[in-house]
């Protein structure tokens with residue numbers, strides 16, 4: 001599952017428009033998506049067409065009253081779920097102030113639904129307060145919409161500084177990228193500004209640009225994602241492109257998916273290695289004198305989740321996987337030691 005914040009403290013740069021339409025376009029591509037509205041203005045809730053009487057619980061209840069996140073989402077369209085907000089969300093910062101763990105309340109709440117969705121998209125408010133901090137702590141990725149206007153660059157440094165500071169302080173890394181919004185291709189200004197943004201962000205930018213398109217505004221007013229409003233519009237084309245760009249990265253993201261390994265089960269110790277493109281994966285260790293061609297992991301479901309369960313007597317072992325001939329340590333096992341022959345050996349205590 002990918003958790004992506006749509007964030008920028010600048011107001012009106014297209015965060016909500018991006019969060020709603022990207023979520024919906026991902027859902028159209030058969031991804032199961034949860035859009036979480038983290039803005040007390042509730043624009044994402046309204047633009048998705050959620051009516052007040054459809055809301056049972058909202059994000060305030062999750063963050064302040066420990067209501068399980070699973071009980072909140074409204075299924076608006078197939079695969080497209082919305083966890084709505086109400087104006088009460090503005091009280092969250094005050095409620096959580098001074099509480100221990102206040103920056104990770106959302107991350108903890110998301111744990112419960114992390115196997116239910118392919119994507120969670122977080123629409124952030126236009127400020128860097130506790131709500132935005134919670135979003136960033138919960139996310140592995142962030143999209144920064146940047147309006148193609150001269151004021152939009154101001155304050156960006158602060159946002160990027162906040163992300164860097166959080167990464168240093170918490171050891172939690174976020175892959176962030178900018179997406180140009182409200183782009184007017186008829187003006188030289190937009191193109192010049194795009195060059196400036198590219199200089200600033202380098203390869204941390206999407207190829208897709210979101211053009212100014214009045215149909216996006218009209219769709220939001222009608223409480224509909226653009227795909228339910230006008231599929232012939234440039235707005236739909238752009239957000240569909242953005243969704244495709246994000247989907248194209250899935251194999252790369254999945255290859256760094258972590259699994260619990262080694263796992264102690266009733267049948268023995270289960271070794272697991274996630275290697276979707278591998279032809280074969282072996283296990284070697286001091287339990288078999290580091291001899292290759294003896295223990296092969298199995299990829300029964302063909303999904304790249306290789307595993308093997310072994311019965312091992314009590315003891316302390318070092319081991320490695322051999323993935324298509326390369327000796328690698330177990331990335332999911334924190335315990336590892338330097339080998340006198342170079343590289344790391346994973347360590348297991350039974």
Ligand SMILES: Nc1ncnc2c1ncn2[C@@H]1O[C@H](COP(=O)(O)OP(=O)(O)OP(=O)(O)O)[C@@H](O)[C@H]1O
Pocket residue numbers: 010011012013014015016017018039041043124125126181182183210211212213214215216217218220
């Ligand atoms: N590409 C676009 N073309 C035309 N109008 C747009 C586009 N993107 C956003 N808008 C309009 O601009 C306004 C602000 O957009 P949006 O609400 O998405 O920004 P925001 O960053 O979420 O704002 P806030 O900071 O207040 O949450 C809205 O009226 C929206 O419909």
Ligand SMILES: [Mg+2]
Pocket residue numbers: 015016017039043044123124125
């Ligand atoms: Mg918004």
